[in-house]
Amino acid sequence: MxxxxxxxxxxxxxxxxxxxxxxxxxxxxxxxxxxxxxxxxxxxxxxxxxxxxxxxxxxxxxxxxxxxxxxxxxxxxxxxxxxxxxxxxxxxxxxxxxxxxxxxxxxxxxxxxxxxxxxxxxxxxxxxxxxxxxxxxxxxxxxxxxxxxxxxxxxxxxxxxxxxxxxxxxxxxxxxxxxxxxxxxxxxxxxxxxxxxxxxxxxxxxxxxxxxxxxxxxxxxxxxxxxxxxxxxxxxxxxxxxxxxxxxxxxxxxxxxxxxxxxxxxxxxxxxxxxxxxxxxxxxxxxxxxxxxxxxxxxxxxxxxxxxxxxxxxxxxxxxxxxxxxxxxxxxxxxxxxxxxxxxxxxxxxxxxxxxxxxxxxxxxxxxxxxxxxxxxxxxxxxxxxxxxxxxxxxxxVQALGWSAPASHEAVARRISGAGITLARDRARLVPIGPDVHRILQISYSSAGRRFVTGALNASLADSQREIETTQVGERTPAGEYQRLRERAKLADLVIVSASLVPRQSQGPLDLRGGISEFVEGVVAEGIPVLVISFGSPYLLDYFPSVDSYLLGWSGDRQAQRAIADALLGRSPIRGRLPVSLPPHHTVGDGIDRSEAQGAGTP
Missing domain, CATH: 3.20.20.300 (Glycoside hydrolase, family 3, N-terminal domain)
Known part of the structure; x- marks a missing residue:
């Protein structure tokens, strides 16, 4: 009625x-x-x-x-x-x-x-x-x-x-x-x-x-x-x-x-x-x-x-x-x-x-x-x-009494985060991280006005009994800081560069600005293993065409960071496939499988 x-x-x-x-x-x-x-x-x-x-x-x-x-x-x-x-x-x-x-x-x-x-x-x-x-x-x-x-x-x-x-x-x-x-x-x-x-x-x-x-x-x-x-x-x-x-x-x-x-x-x-x-x-x-x-x-x-x-x-x-x-x-x-x-x-x-x-x-x-x-x-x-x-x-x-999202819903989100992880490139087999990797330099790139914090990723890597050095860079990072990081990279067994560029209204093109591209290409040229992780736009490979390994996590939230960490440490498999092409580097459907145990271990 x-x-x-x-x-x-x-x-x-x-x-x-x-x-x-x-x-x-x-x-x-x-x-x-x-x-x-x-x-x-x-x-x-x-x-x-x-x-x-x-x-x-x-x-x-x-x-x-x-x-x-x-x-x-x-x-x-x-x-x-x-x-x-x-x-x-x-x-x-x-x-x-x-x-x-x-x-x-x-x-x-x-x-x-x-x-x-x-x-x-x-x-x-x-x-x-x-x-x-x-x-x-x-x-x-x-x-x-x-x-x-x-x-x-x-x-x-x-x-x-x-x-x-x-x-x-x-x-x-x-x-x-x-x-x-x-x-x-x-x-x-x-x-x-x-x-x-x-x-x-x-x-x-x-x-x-x-x-x-x-x-x-x-x-x-x-x-x-x-x-x-x-x-x-x-x-x-x-x-x-x-x-x-x-x-x-x-x-x-x-x-x-x-x-x-x-x-x-x-x-x-x-x-x-x-x-x-x-x-x-x-x-x-x-x-x-x-x-x-x-x-x-x-x-x-x-x-x-x-x-x-x-x-x-x-x-x-x-x-x-x-x-x-x-x-x-x-x-x-x-x-x-x-x-x-x-x-x-x-x-x-x-x-x-x-x-x-x-x-x-x-x-x-x-x-x-x-x-x-x-x-x-x-x-x-x-x-x-x-x-x-x-x-x-x-x-x-309606009235929600004692409102909180149930654990079963969080479990769904975690499964999706893990299932979507995509390894587009891994020429030097850097993923999962091997037991011979003791020191990691983890660099997070933030766009102007959007600080990207990789705390969950860093904590998980540190728990693996590795020495982790972390730092933040952005489009205004001075050349002197990149020079310092080049010297630090020479002391690392692996350099991880994490970036999160996500679409937001009125922000303009999703570009990596500043000296990050030149820095990464320079480190790769010196023979230092570099893994780039995108926690947002997949289209970042143009900025790092020489990089050995490129991993996609799609989002920079804590769940995605933990899922990436589990994949890097061999705790979970990687099975994602690119839903977009990355011309001229990769086509739709590209992706490298990794099982939970391949090459993983603590130092």
Whole structure:
């Protein structure tokens, strides 16, 4: 039956949530039943089978909403995660968005996991229609929930090539997200990272082969669906072949129709058939679809309606990427962009600045005839359908009691970290580290503003009864320090150079800067064994083409460092394969196997 309504601050028909206390993780892990979101599986997986009560709630709710309230349901502002004091300006602002503007949902950022549920429950009680809560959980719940499980980036799954691990990662993410009141995640990434110079996708992608990306992403989607979490694939029709970051500029997909169909769109087709609930359309120009003066795909009827809706047959929820990004605000007013997005066929307007003005502008566009009211109603119906799929028509709130991520979830993350380790090159058989290696010089490279600390790796190596000398370098390290390190390298049995370059918004190209490349090439030229470990972007080998051994760990978090240490010390096997090519050095599928015992030992 429809959610209970009573009078309240938002008007005469304010929805009031019926509390359902869900105690997760206190004794194992309770998961949402498979199929709880009401979505089908198989080729028509994006089509909903709602029960009559849910379907009736959707129609009753639409009938109660006037034009401005309907438009507001399409707007999803950003809020911080965790606890927000009810006396703070921040809470007053969010309260105004919910009670006065009556927005349809929220995208939630980072905060303490234990504080999410109480905060979201309070906000739900303010809403005239239940809020759809969305969060970006690309690298697992820990990306937003402090205390949640951190997962490796997608490219580690590509290196492991294991659908079961991808499924488990999706399920773990779902269980933890749903336990705190998150209904939908903006993931997985469906971009095919075919351009090594891409500054913003990189390790966020499963790889450079469309079929492999689709296969692993589909497994992740199935896991998330079975855990009760709705998924939104991104960035349609593909951000992997671009050279610009859409947070700052408008990138262009230069591919023709044949390449789009054969590469970029392959994972999206697979994901739609695996139960994908929504698709986020990128701020990316696609001339092959929309012509030489192509607007951002998110504002293009040719892309959203012509390609996504009609050709791919997707009838689920469609999001814009964030409307505060440079690709939009540098070229349009936010109000104009929002109207164009809705005209193009988008349903949800994500993070528009000044969203009260945006709502007003859309209402004016409908009244003037510039935007068809039927288009608004169609979008509202999809938003409410997603809410019903999350059982919000039953007025459900959650409370996580004694919240902590279970050990079984951490074990999944550790397995993925270990399975993804890839030994691309080992000419001098430096891996695993042999018993004749007594002294190790371990150098960590940090990019400007991002200190990369290899404490977990260093501690594990030191525990192996070896003498470990550690140091940090970066793009501003003076030449004199590199000269000192050259002398120290001559005293070492092995030099390890660790670097972590990971895609972050607005940081520009993923380059190794300063004297690190010249230093490594010089040490190799002197015949000193050097092992380079990338804890991020795989495309670093161009900076060290002469290096003997190149190992990929994909992430610099503690779990990845410990997994790398176990592999270096022969405690665990290495079986990963490159999910991307490293031209001209290595191709997709390259990788050297090492068993647990080969050459390993303590000095």
């Amino acid at each position: 429809p959610a209970t309504r009573s009078s309240g601050p938002a008007g005469p028909s304010t929805w009031r949530a019926t509390a359902l206390v869900v105690s997760l993780f206190s004794a194992g892990c309770a998961s949402i039943p498979a199929g709880a979101d009401g979505y089908m599986s198989g080729n028509d997986a994006h089509v909903l089978e709602l029960d009559p009560v849910a379907a009736a709630w959707i129609e009753e709710t639409i009938a109660e909403l006037d034009l401005r309230q309907r438009v507001a349901q399409l707007v999803f502002p950003w809020i911080p995660g965790g606890a927000i004091s009810e006396r703070s300006d921040e809470f007053a602002r969010i309260r105004r968005w919910i009670e006065r503007e009556e927005v349809g949902g929220l995208i939630v950022s980072r905060g303490q996991a234990s504080e999410f549920a109480p905060m979201l429950n309070r906000l739900q009680l303010l809403a005239s229609v239940p809020l759809l809560i969305v969060s970006d959980l690309e690298t697992g719940p820990g990306m937003r929930l402090t205390g949640g499980t951190d997962m490796p980036p997608a490219m580690a799954f590509g290196a492991a090539g294991d659908e079961d691990l991808a499924y488990e990662a999706g399920r773990v993410t779902a269980v933890e997200a749903r336990s705190v009141g998150i209904h939908m995640t903006l993931g997985p990434i469906l971009d095919v990272n075919s351009n090594p110079l891409n500054p913003i996708i990189n390790t966020r992608s499963f790889g450079e082969q469309g079929a492999a990306v689709g296969r692993l992403a589909s497994a992740w989607i199935r896991g998330a669906r079975d855990g009760g979490l709705q998924t939104v694939g991104k960035h349609f029709p593909g951000h992997g072949a671009t050279e610009l970051d859409s947070h700052d500029h408008l990138p262009t997909i230069k591919a023709d129709l044949e390449q789009l169909n054969g590469i970029e769109l392959v994972p999206f087709r697979a994901a739609v058939g695996s139960g994908l609930h929504g698709i986020l359309v990128g701020h990316i120009a696609v001339p092959a679809i929309a012509g030489p003066t192509a607007p951002p795909a998110s504002l293009s009827p040719d892309v959203v309606t012509g390609l996504l809706r009609e050709q791919l047959g997707f009838d689920g929820l469609v999001f814009t990427d964030a409307l505060n990004m440079g690709a939009i605000v540098n070229n349009y007013t936010v109000e104009e962009a929002a109207i164009l997005a809705l005209r193009a066929g988008v349903d949800v307007l994500l993070q528009p600045p000044d969203h009260g003005d945006v709502i007003d502008a859309i209402v004016d566009a409908v009244r003037s005839g510039r935007l068809d009211r039927q288009r608004v109603d169609e979008a509202v119906r999809r938003v409410l359908t997603a809410k019903a799929a999350a059982s919000l028509h039953d007025g459900i709130s």
